[in-house]
Amino acid sequence: MPHDHSDHDHPHSLLPSDPALRVKALETILTQKGLVDPAALDEIIDTYENRIGPRNGAEVVARAWSDPDFKAALLEDADPVLAELGLYGRQGEHMVVVENTDDVHNMVVCTLCSCYPWPLLGIPPGWYKSDAYRARAVREPRKVLAEFGVTLPEGCAVRVWDSTAEVRYLVLPRRPAGTEGLDASALADLVNRDCMIGCGLAGAS
Amino acid sequence: MTRIHDMGGRFGDGAVIPEPEDVKFHADWHPRALALTLACGSLGLWNIDVSRHARETLAPKDYARFAYYEKWIAALADLLVETGALEAEELAAGQAQADSPLAAKVLKADAVAGVLARGGPADRPSNVAPRFAVGDSVRLRARPENMAVPGGHTRLPAYAAGSQARIVRLHGSHVLPDSNAHRLSEAPEPLYAVALRAADIWAHPEHPDDEVILDVWDSYLEPI
Numbered sequence: 001m002p003h004d005h006s007d008h009d010h011p012h013s014l015l016p017s018d019p020a021l022r023v024k025a026l027e028t029i030l031t032q033k034g035l036v037d038p039a040a041l042d043e044i045i046d047t048y049e050n051r052i053g054p055r056n057g058a059e060v061v062a063r064a065w066s067d068p069d070f071k072a073a074l075l076e077d078a079d080p081v082l083a084e085l086g087l088y089g090r091q092g093e094h095m096v097v098v099e100n101t102d103d104v105h106n107m108v109v110c111t112l113c114s115c116y117p118w119p120l121l122g123i124p125p126g127w128y129k130s131d132a133y134r135a136r137a138v139r140e141p142r143k144v145l146a147e148f149g150v151t152l153p154e155g156c157a158v159r160v161w162d163s164t165a166e167v168r169y170l171v172l173p174r175r176p177a178g179t180e181g182l183d184a185s186a187l188a189d190l191v192n193r194d195c196m197i198g199c200g201l202a203g204a205s
Numbered sequence: 206m207t208r209i210h211d212m213g214g215r216f217g218d219g220a221v222i223p224e225p226e227d228v229k230f231h232a233d234w235h236p237r238a239l240a241l242t243l244a245c246g247s248l249g250l251w252n253i254d255v256s257r258h259a260r261e262t263l264a265p266k267d268y269a270r271f272a273y274y275e276k277w278i279a280a281l282a283d284l285l286v287e288t289g290a291l292e293a294e295e296l297a298a299g300q301a302q303a304d305s306p307l308a309a310k311v312l313k314a315d316a317v318a319g320v321l322a323r324g325g326p327a328d329r330p331s332n333v334a335p336r337f338a339v340g341d342s343v344r345l346r347a348r349p350e351n352m353a354v355p356g357g358h359t360r361l362p363a364y365a366a367g368s369q370a371r372i373v374r375l376h377g378s379h380v381l382p383d384s385n386a387h388r389l390s391e392a393p394e395p396l397y398a399v400a401l402r403a404a405d406i407w408a409h410p411e412h413p414d415d416e417v418i419l420d421v422w423d424s425y426l427e428p429i
Contacts, residue, residue: 012279032301034308111213165420166327
């Protein structure tokens with residue numbers, strides 16, 4: 001039988017205890033060995049700080065609100081639709097988009113770690129990775145929603161999607177009333193990050 | 206029995222604290238830890254399931270007290286030593302003792318965009334035929350444990366184990382983490398989204414119509 005070695009030996013304890021020093025020490029050693037190029041680290045950080053974030057998802061949502069054929073294709077099989085928009089990539093290889101309606105409100109969590117659709121939303125916010133969200137979103141989603149200022153009508157069911165595989169979920173929020181005349185950019189401005197996780201409503205600030 | 210990372214449904218964690226979209230990191234070392242982990246991942250020494258298992262097997266007292274990116278860095282250091290990329294003595298000294306034969310594989314800045322854009326798809330051809338179709342009633346495996354490796358990796362959360370469920374989607378065939386995390390093989394199997402009624406998994410569900418949906422592999426399921 002295969003054997004799980006990992007419970008005994010924890011070399012990380014050899015690093016300094018202060019986390020900033022731990023990271024620095026590891027980067028130093030890896031750079032000295034030629035295993036890490038600090039310029040590549042800068043490039044990765046710049047990507048997720050400045051280039052890949054929730055505006056990507058917001059533009060997809062805005063288009064789905066205004067183009068019924070696009071929306072139908074997105075809900076049927078999101079991957080080719082997103083690939084065509086250049087929104088394929090790490091932690092977004094297998095996307096499913098779930099639509100909020102009058103009767104169903106969708107919410108996304110990863111109880112086991114912090115799986116999240118990076119190409120559409122960037123890296124996850126602190127609260128998404130928190131023990132409180134991971135523990136509570138599946139058991140008491142309505143109380144969690146209340147902490148985001150969201151109260152659902154009594155007749156609306158909640159579907160919480162726990163991201164336990166490599167499939168990543170994006171919520172298509174309900175389009176706010178009175179937005180018929182808005183163009184794509186103005187519509188995307190209404191789409192905040194939290195509503196695409198299912199912890200907010202579009203049009204709320 | 207399960208591990209400390211499996212916290213779905215747990216009581217006692219307090220409020221969720223929303224934060225503005227422009228807050229990406231909470232300390233300067235957070236993005237550095239993220240980037241180091243991604244850069245080392247591209248050396249090809251482990252897969253995503255191996256790296257998840259490395260975080261999950263941190264000592265429970267460390268997992269509970271470490272901040273998010275501290276877990277990443279601790280698991281990264283453990284994996285680098287386990288795979289022989291670094292020596293424990295190098296970690297202890299804070300200094301490299303020799304160049305690495307793996308240095309030819311280092312991720313360069315001009316390759317970053319391509320690596321992130323390519324990602325790491327988990328779908329594979331499989332010779333395991335789906336046993337279930339959308340609408341079928343099934344039962345999830347009773348034990349939220351790796352059935353082949355004691356204490357090993359699995360993606361079946363404890364709150365869902367043993368519950369009845371309804372198939373709502375077939376995702377195709379995906380790499381089986383329970384095998385891949387232990388470098389056994391990718392062992393691809395059909396992957397489904399299954400819906401669990403809140404009333405079937407919680408003693409005090411908030412609403413009778415609420416559901417939790419999770420993704421599970423064919424071998425996690427049995428027919429009802």
